[in-house]
Amino acid sequence: MKYDRILIRYGEITLKGRNRNKFVEKLRGSVKAALVSFPRVKIEASRDRMYVILNEENGDEIIPLLKGIFGIYSFSPAVKVEKDIEKMKVAALDLFAKIYKKGQTFKITTKRSDKSFQLNTEELNHLFGAHLLINTPELKVNVKNPDIDLRIEIREDAAYLSCETIYGAGGLPVGSSGKAMLMLSGGIDSPVAGHLAMKRGMGIEAIHFFSPPYTSERSKQKVIDLSKQLAKVSGMLTLHVVPFTEIQEIIRKQVPENYSMTTTRRLMLKIADEIRNRRKGLAIITGESLGQVASQTLESMYAINDVTNTPVLRPLITMDKTEIIKIAKEINTLDISIRPFEDCCTIFVPSSPKTKPKKEKVQFYESFLDFTPFIEKAVNETELIHIKPESQKEEDSFHELF
Amino acid sequence: MIYFDNSATTKPYAEVLDSFFKISNDFFGNPSSLHGLGSQSEKLLSQARIQMANLLNVKPGEIIFTSGGTESNNFAIKGAAFMYKKRGNHLITSSVEHPSVSKAMEQLEELGFEVTYLPVDKNGKVQVEDVERAIRKDTILISVMHVNNEVGTVQPIREVGKLLEKYPNILFHVDAVQGIGKMDLPLKDFGVDMCSISAHKFHGLKGTGALFVREGVGLTPLLSGGEQERNMRSGTENVAGAVAMAKALRMTMEKKEKGIEKMKNVQRGLIDDFGEMEGIIVHTQIESASPHIVNFSVPGIKSEVFIHALEQEHIFVSTTSACSSKKKSPSKTLLAMGVPEPIADSSIRISLSYENTEEEAAAVLNAIKRVVNKLRKVMN
The missing domain is CATH 3.90.1150.10 (Aspartate Aminotransferase, domain 1)
Structure with missing residues (x-):
């Protein structure tokens, strides 16, 4: 007996009374995007369940993909059987035999939403329990803590059998909590911050500051590759690449060296905020972690955050580097992040940046020049890249070589 | 003819030669160079790695490009022996291996390692019971070929891998030079830690090959130098050869169906x-x-x-x-x-x-x- 569908249980969506349909639709979108390479798959969504109908696609390849989708509490590969006791018995034993290892215990959980079915839950439990016990050597019952829980659901249209429950990523469907802009540097932290923001349902667009010739095409490629990785979760990611060379050169001329980093950050935030404004986002996400570097002290954040009152969300603020690295590994961004190319943050680092900059002082230094036209220009000249997971687009010229 | x-050896596919020529001619940059030509080469190399990994169902980071089957076998065996010599001194292999395995083992014997050579049955097959019997407390590596190059016998890789589940300290190397593209070898399912392949056996070019090294397995490099290939195999990468190999493997897998x-x-x-x-x-x-x-x-x-x-x-x-x-x-x-x-x-x-x-x-x-x-x- 082969699984023909995967039953998906929603996470916290269940709590969101009125918005539920919207959440279910977003989740359906995420599932569809994740399974785009399985064209025969069909998705059926209802208020309390979603089914991925496999139509002969390989379920074993689909399961790992479902594990990464936010908004799924758990899921179970299942078979749909006609509501005929004998047929159900055969299916149950088949399914069970596939995962049973000698000496394991089991129980049966029956749910009967079709109340007209000839047997009640008690009778069904007995019947199927006995059937498995008779036909499986060394099998024992354990209703408290079974190794295998065979679930039988009698619904209006058919009976559904499953015996594995796989936990999903939890969280909320991406895009169900509004849109925010992620400042994506190419380092280890910012992709993790973006991932966690998506976990709570945010839809994200990424902003990267690019300073040729001080940084190379490869550092940009790195950010594109990171975006591809993040796009696996959301199905698509918009990347804004801001030309930042001119502004960095001006800062170097205009602001004393030990304050240049603070000003740089302030201007980046201003630009990000303007892009957010144009893209109708509601927040800015950064990968800052308290005390990690000079710009991430509370004093620095206070002086930098001064330029906007848009919420600046910092999902990693209380995390240690080791915790961040662990997540980066899990979401496959670490290997990309540690490629050794300069980014705009590392190249202009002053020898001794202020770790406790004063807001008033940085405002004073910046007061001699109006940065607005430069910000305008940078935003207007920002390159927009739509990134799909595993996008072949920029490799097209190479395609014939492979 | x-x-x-x-x-x-096989005759290289015409398409494979085309790729090799085009890359050697148009994208000859060193992948380690900072300029654009270098970064194009690097992109090609990383795409070749991804394609190889996808075809073999492993992660891109688990593919090390080498000069071929002989290097891959030597690297896997000696690299593992040197890396894990503190863990133990004993290696196991079969008596029907390719010389790049058996001679590497002999060389290690000269350096003080002990090697058990497993017998085969009349069909040339290693018996899993013999493997189990040969395992000692200080065994660190077992190397068994997938398909024998002389007779074609397929060795019980799945069964040996299964057996080794009980021995997490023993690494499992498989020389798949002959089997690749003809016999399925699900590396992850069979518990394989390292696997050697060579491109010219599947219509790629001589002088190119790869070693799969499972994530988490360390090997002492045999070639020191510019620390290419994750510090494991120094030497300017053969980008054209690697892309040609990835193409040859894709075409072979497609033809296999x-x-x-x-x-x-x-x-x-x-x-x-x-x-x-x-x-x-x-x-x-x-x-x-x-x-x-x-x-x-x-x-x-x-x-x-x-x-x-x-x-x-x-x-x-x-x-x-x-x-x-x-x-x-x-x-x-x-x-x-x-x-x-x-x-x-x-x-x-x-x-x-x-x-x-x-x-x-x-x-x-x-x-x-x-x-x-x-x-x-x-x-x-």
Whole structure:
């Protein structure tokens, strides 16, 4: 007996009374995007369940993909059987035999939403329990803590059998909590911050500051590759690449060296905020972690955050580097992040940046020049890249070589 | 010309040569260079790595590009032995391995490691019970080939991998140089820690190969230098060769879907017909062998003479493995299988590719019949 569908249980969506349909639709979108390479798959969504109908696609390849989708509490590969006791018995034993290892215990959980079915839950439990016990050597019952829980659901249209429950990523469907802009540097932290923001349902667009010739095409490629990785979760990611060379050169001329980093950050935030404004986002996400570097002290954040009152969300603020690295590994961004190319943050680092900059002082230094036209220009000249997971687009010229 | 010596090497696909030429000509930059030409090369290399990984169902970071099967085998075995020598001193391998495995083992013996060489049964197959019996507390590595290069016997990789689940400290290396593209080898499912492949055995180019090294396994580098390939294999990367290999593997895997049945038919036809011919002993056991090799002996006729006689008919086959055939020593595998030396001495290996046809097989059979008759008259 082969699984023909995967039953998906929603996470916290269940709590969101009125918005539920919207959440279910977003989740359906995420599932569809994740399974785009399985064209025969069909998705059926209802208020309390979603089914991925496999139509002969390989379920074993689909399961790992479902594990990464936010908004799924758990899921179970299942078979749909006609509501005929004998047929159900055969299916149950088949399914069970596939995962049973000698000496394991089991129980049966029956749910009967079709109340007209000839047997009640008690009778069904007995019947199927006995059937498995008779036909499986060394099998024992354990209703408290079974190794295998065979679930039988009698619904209006058919009976559904499953015996594995796989936990999903939890969280909320991406895009169900509004849109925010992620400042994506190419380092280890910012992709993790973006991932966690998506976990709570945010839809994200990424902003990267690019300073040729001080940084190379490869550092940009790195950010594109990171975006591809993040796009696996959301199905698509918009990347804004801001030309930042001119502004960095001006800062170097205009602001004393030990304050240049603070000003740089302030201007980046201003630009990000303007892009957010144009893209109708509601927040800015950064990968800052308290005390990690000079710009991430509370004093620095206070002086930098001064330029906007848009919420600046910092999902990693209380995390240690080791915790961040662990997540980066899990979401496959670490290997990309540690490629050794300069980014705009590392190249202009002053020898001794202020770790406790004063807001008033940085405002004073910046007061001699109006940065607005430069910000305008940078935003207007920002390159927009739509990134799909595993996008072949920029490799097209190479395609014939492979 | 009929080329039936594909286990020695294969003819590169034209498309593979095109890629190699185009990259060598247009994208010759060093992937480590900072400029654009370098970064294009780097992109090509990383795309080749991704394609290899996808085809082998592993992660891109687990593919190390090498110069071929010999390097991959040496690197896996010596690299692991040096890396884990504090853990133990004992290695296990079979008695029918390719010389790049067995000689590497011998070299390690000279350095103080102990090696157990497992026997094989009459079909050339390693027994899992023997593996289990050979395991000691200080065993650090087991190396078993996937498909034997001389007879074609498929070794019980799945079973050995299963057995090793109980021994997490023992690394499992598989030399898959002959099997790749003909026999499935799900590396992750079979618990393989390292796996060697060589491009010229599947219509790629000589001098290119790869070693799969499972994430978490460390190897002491054999080549020191510029720390390419995750510090594991120094030397400027052969980008054109790596891309050519990735292409060759993709094409081979695609051809396999349709070609494998045809190849099996050709093999079966050859073995059946040899069975009917008087005085021919077939060593390849069809049930336990890869579909691309047929090994047989014509007792009384020296294999070298046989090869040259067939060559006059424009048919190319080989005596045992190409590597040892020049040394005129009888097939190590056949001797290990218990085949008497005079018979092993007259053994011939036919090895197929997806390009070979049943018509070619029929022509070869006829030629063999003629040659056997002619030579028998002369030799007797």
